[in-house]
Amino acid sequence: MSLRVTVVGVGMVGERIISILRERSFPMEWPPRVCATRERTEMLDGEKFHVEKTGENCFRNADIVFFAGKEGAKGASIQWGAKAQEAGAICVDNGSDFRLDAKIPLVIPEVNPEAIRPQTRFIASPNCSTIQLVMVLHPLHQAARIHRVVVSTYQSVSGWGVKAHEELLSQMPQALKSLDNIGFDPLVLARPIAFNYLPHIDKFTENGYTKEEMKMVLETQKIMGNESIKISATTVRVPVLVGHGESINIETKSKLSPAEARQILSNSPGIAVLDELNKDNPRHDPLERTYPDAFNIRKPQYRDMVLVGRIREDPTIENGLNLWCVADNLRKGAALNVVQIGELLIKRGIVRP
Ligand SMILES: NC(=O)c1ccc[n+]([C@@H]2O[C@H](COP(=O)([O-])OP(=O)(O)OC[C@H]3O[C@@H](n4cnc5c(N)ncnc54)[C@H](OP(=O)(O)O)[C@@H]3O)[C@@H](O)[C@H]2O)c1
Known part of the structure; x- marks a missing residue:
């Protein structure tokens, strides 16, 4: 069995997440589900994707959700992070909304992998700089x-x-x-x-x-x-x-x-x-x-x-x-770091392909 992945946001970082998942042969069903602010068809990393309007559907049966939407009250992870967790997914967020929340681990896999605990359901990725x-x-x-x-x-x-x-x-x-x-x-x-x-x-x-x-x-x-x-x-x-x-x-x-x-x-x-x-x-x-x-x-x-x-x-x-x-900044500063966090979750047995 392989993992079901959703990517929310298909801008500079979201597209890089898709290419890095492919490059690193992340153990997942292909294609990932991709969601943004509106529905359309879009070429991403050389492949045609059906982009869904973000809603509860995007998280149904998802094992991991990578958030690469914008921040703030109307941003992707504030609007949808809790819904994704309720649906059973583990969230990895590129945005800044939860980075300083004491309950949320802020992780660079080479530096502080131990910040992720077996019960962790939401992980923040730091700012690119x-x-x-x-x-x-x-x-x-x-x-x-x-x-x-x-x-x-x-x-x-x-x-x-x-x-x-x-x-x-x-x-x-x-x-x-x-x-x-x-x-x-x-x-x-x-x-x-x-x-x-x-x-x-x-x-x-x-x-x-x-x-x-x-x-x-x-x-x-x-x-x-x-x-x-x-x-x-x-x-x-x-x-x-x-x-x-x-x-x-x-x-x-x-x-x-x-x-x-x-x-x-x-x-x-x-x-x-x-x-x-x-x-x-x-x-x-x-x-x-x-x-x-x-x-x-x-x-x-x-x-x-x-x-x-x-x-x-x-x-x-x-x-x-x-x-x-x-x-x-788009790869180690964002997309690569979150995919490496996904790999860490697998290595630790927190999600199982
Ligand atoms: N760029 C970097 O170097 C970098 C580095 C580290 C972290 N980050 C963080 O990564 C995130 C994405 O950055 P980016 O540079 O990829 O931005 P971007 O190029 O502006 O793309 C943003 C994407 O998010 C979607 N989006 C915005 N609000 C949304 C919402 N409420 N629900 C669902 N989708 C939403 C947009 O949808 P539409 O396409 O429909 O407009 C778009 O596809 C930001 O939080 C940013 O701070 C970026």
């Missing part, structure tokens, strides 16, 4: 105890969803002609994003930080089970289609050299270190090193990895490291 940060912090914390992190992000437009992806694509031809009067939808991104950068992701909060910045702080502390780790975040939207970059400054209790950090991260699951001498570079720079960028994650060997480079000592503090990390 949090996932790649914690993937890097966790092994370094185990080795040298982190007590402070300063992170600045360079986040692609697809992190907002399909509408922001379309905004950048539609603004580029206009921007190439003139940077004046670029048409944009202020309800998607507050200003034009073509040839620009916006330190404004999600809403502002009373303390002056944005919700995206506070997600990085609070989610990281919850996943790492350590509220004493101090985290300061600045999150910035950049005109990249897919792939988030993060500049991370880390202060540890005990000393960790860049070479030790490279070694630890190279041996950590889901991480690839791209940080070695780049000999024979056309600039004849004998000290130039390799590093990850948004194009690396297009390569099959890297698309599911968190890539780390530019690992160096921060000489301005006692035990400090600087590094740069890149990951596909």
